[in-house]
Amino acid sequence: MRLLIISASAGHGHVRAAQALEAYACEMYLEAEIRNVDILDYTAAIYRKAYAASYLKLADRAPELWGYLYNKGDRPSAKKRQAAIIRAFDRIEFAKFRAMLREFNPDHVICSHFLPAQILWPYEGKDWVTFSLNLCVTDYLSHGFWAQPNATRIFANSGEGVEELIDKGIERERVRQVGIPIMPDFGRGYDKEAICAELNLDPQLPTIMVMSGGWGAAGLPTLVASLLEFAPVQVIAIAGRNERMKRDVTKLPVPEGAKLTVYGYVNNIHELMAVSDLCVTKSGGLTTAECMAMGLPMLIPNPIPGQEERNAEYVTENGCALIARSPGSLKYKVKKFLSDPAMRSKMQESARNRGRPKAAETILRTIVSE
Template identity: 30%
Template structure:
């Protein structure tokens, strides 16, 4: 290990998951003695106006017109990774990235979002940097694939198989799991937390997480049905949707069985007090639930990567999907039966890989050490062009 190693982590604020994965990896580098970690929200830095517009469109379309977002996702997924559209997307921010690389002089670049500018820039450099991609979903989209990526870190063996099917050499893929904050893997005293949040330890709680931006559909209908048709109490996290929080407080503010929160920094504490979580199907959120063995019901997963995540984990028996409010309450009541609960917990345990962030950081350091000492040669420019044309060796 070289203590002067510099790492550049490129992320995006299109959803909280990519940021959290980047921060989890950063903390693991620091714990391993690497202090020079540089975080870059490339789109926000290079094109702040375009970043704000596209981010707004993403959040709006996923909330108000999910079918349109799903069509866009599926269309772009059918494109080959080296098609002009994907190359154009990956080229966003190259000029800014060039400036950052010149200033920071990193030994490696890690992407946690599928705008792979460092990989695209590497095709134009005589001596490119080793670039790594951490896929933060349980399904593959073509935008995650780039011929200049040195190594991929993925959640599951099935996702590794998808990458191999896309032409990536299996030696370039590590099944590490998805990086999450270390807090989710730490133990804590439930008794203290029940007191902190003024909750009753004799009750069973359903945690409804509307997402960081509060876009889970039909929250009020779900809350009413759960309170009426089950004996669970509710913990509702509204994220940054203050309008939702205000509406729910106005309707249920005096109700003894529902507890309303806005954005929560220490969500792991509320998860640790809950018997089940009702949430969106973001890759990070699902991984956090797996880490805590917290049963999950995904309500009406959004088309695109969230539906892919939900379908993949549901097929493995690790979560449940509900498309109707009545189905939610039926599944909640079903989870009170020991057989169904134990079957889900077993599937969750078999799927979850602990300490993913540590594994990613350790492997990146091993690669960079090998490059620094000449044990591995990065492909030449002509070799990388050949990879782009003919596929991976």
């Protein structure tokens, strides 16, 4: 069996979902030939840079504009316009991608971004298009661009997401409600005290994990400082690859009774989630899926309009998260969360119930067996 996994590096979530599918596939199908590619690697540098950077820059610098474009793009007319644009670029920009497909000749194609399906739509029925084409939506609701008529299956992540695809013309029998693919690490049990001992953390303190991005690079030190005011508390701050941000947070004064641990880029995010009681984070599809798989409640500051705002609404409606749209609101909700054990327990249970740690495994078994 030859399995081709395709992502597009337009936002980190699509790539992470593809990596999760690859990790599970390598465990499950030892004799299979598995290839994981970024479709943008087969395009010219200028196209790749423009496509990949468009969302990241707009979401960071003009979130309201991004939200407007996202909602406008959910209309059928917008989907037709984008398909026309893609076809105009297709012959030149995606010739290498098509050549790779013909050479690899996969039995199954799994896409964590809708772009490959858009590219392949005009070639449906060609003698080299003999594979099943499967799309994995990477948010909790289903934007119109995921409703690709040439897809064999589309894996959605909520009942509402399923109905959105059906409303956009996809037959019900081609839609599955499964969950967002996440790495195997998020589906395992962990010993909190052992992890705390290894990482020099205090297992007795209420622990808040803060992932960079919620308030932007400049706001992370302010956010962490406000959380340290809730001593006794332990704050784990993750600055990612931003060394300046890491230094600024590390320099913060720590009140008596509080503990601050600062990380840059980490590979053990699952362990940090396992020892945390609350995660302050953006509401990307992969991050919210990982938190729920770990039974970890979320507090989402200022969700970006568009898919992240819709994800935030989904996890909030299902009792897994709180939304804070101002620093004052964030302080109020953290205080309430820390002071109300029943609330914490209920949110943890809701997150565990909604979590789908084995989604990637289910997706692969469905594709291979049907």
